[in-house]
Amino acid sequence: MAQDDTERLVVAISSRALFDMADSHRVFEDEGVEAYCAYQVERESEILRPGVAFRLVRKLLNLDRSATRVEVILLSRNSADTGLRVFNSIEHYGLNVTRAAFTNGERPWRYVRPFGAHLFLSADPNDVSQALAAGYAAATILPSAQRDETVEEAEDGELRIAFDGDAVLFGDEAERVFRTQGLDQFSASERAQARAPLPGGPFKRFLSALHNLQNAYPAEQCPIRTALVTARAAPAHERVIRTLRHWNIRIDEALFLGGLAKSEFLQAFAADIFFDDQTGHCELAMQHVATGHVPFGVANERPDPAPESDHETTPDR
Template sequence: MAELEGAGKLVVAISSRALFDLDDSHAVFESQGLRAYSEYQIEHENDVLKPGQAFAMVNKLLRINTLLGRRCVEVILLSRNSADTGLRVFNSINHYGLDITRAAFTGGESPFRYIAPFNSQLFLSTYAEDVGRALENGVAAATLLSAGGAPEVSSQLRFAFDGDAVLFSDEAERIYKAEGLKAFAKSEKESAKKPLEGGPFRHFLSALQSLQKEFPEGECPIRTALVTARSAPAHERVILTLRAWGVRIDESLFLGGMDKGLFLKAYGADVFFDDQRSHCDSASAHVAAGHVPHGVANQ
């Protein structure tokens, strides 16, 4: 197999339960144990799995290689299955024509330790423990809340990000939690010209922008949006921070505390990342949502 070209490739690691709907087999595991689960997977290994929550995102990511004529994106499968029970997963990958060739099957143990050797910049899983360990080690990661498949509304890949504790550090959110909205607004106004520190998804956003720059204006298959509860005047620091980083966001929604779900639906997000579980639960009724268990809201 030809190696990926260039040092700037984007590598995404994903669990099998995030990629495919494995609810039926997981229910067998929960109710009857590992042996029954293994027998069930082997018995059904030629039954194609339905798409899971992240399937549309993965499919669109891999299309970028076709559009650019080179493999600048790679998706790695990290699974708690064994290679034996994981055969059903690879059969389904082949059925859908997904260009996924590298994988780690860890036989029930956490696959976390293989994220770094694969040089992954994003890890998506349904196991919160694995996601937390990835974040602790500097990898952008999120727990997908549902294994249900998200429909492909368009061919364009659309990411949406919360700001504080996701793209940015939680320094401002800490003030809000400790001292309230008035103190938060005062602090952000006074610090408007001081860029925020980066959060766990800063480098992933930069990697996406590097891919976006490969395409002519108006023809990019990737779109990004900031969807934040902030409002004026706290918006200024966010805008100036992104400018200081040299990063462009295609759309910015400053909602002033309004529910994010309908806005994400209108935007057509393939996946939305937020540090607050309540926001993710609300968003998941409309789009795929990834909980980022990072920052003061998760302490």
């Protein structure tokens, strides 16, 4: 019987987001591709340490060990040869990751759609930006200041995912009003459009997939909890609430912070990961929780974007 995609969640992740590959990446940057390849092959039996997104992946896979509702796909710029160390590490930790694309330096995000992924996580900002531009939910996994965790600790508890609102779950039209016309006009605009749903942002489809997965569990036994953590405050809250209602999507917790720093609230929520479009918010959040920067919308616009290239100078291997 074919799997019902309305109850299926697929996440694609790069090697360097899943594992700590700082040493090997340093070899690549300092000595080049050939030295990197030799380094990985020589150490292919050495197990990589968990990376920033390891906890998230572990919890995702523990939701459904049969991999019929949740699947994690590896998308890597490694070659199949250098990727053997990554697969050895996946096997060592008992991660049920069986599908992968090793692109040998070319853009791995091209395979997001064929694999049916709802989310792409990478340590390479260029890959993430290109994936977002192509219409996929994607985030750059940032280095974390969290304490090291054992594998056992990473297994415990609910999966908790937190999102910013504008330019992440929603489009950035309201953020543009705020930046160009100020807080008073933003508040007036949101009050006037309170019953007009916000446009969907890059993470709407991912949130919808999470919502559908939550609905596959009895309400009192659901192992997934979501939170909206936004700088909005009243009266700009109503449009957000009505938008989620219009989408028929459930958010378990909604924090309207009115400009307060988000980091302590994320720590209190115990987020396994937080997604935000603004680098300042991300830099504070990454001190407490795993954080993904979503380079989308007006906060991330650049006057002269770099041209797309198949072979980046600092690939996410």
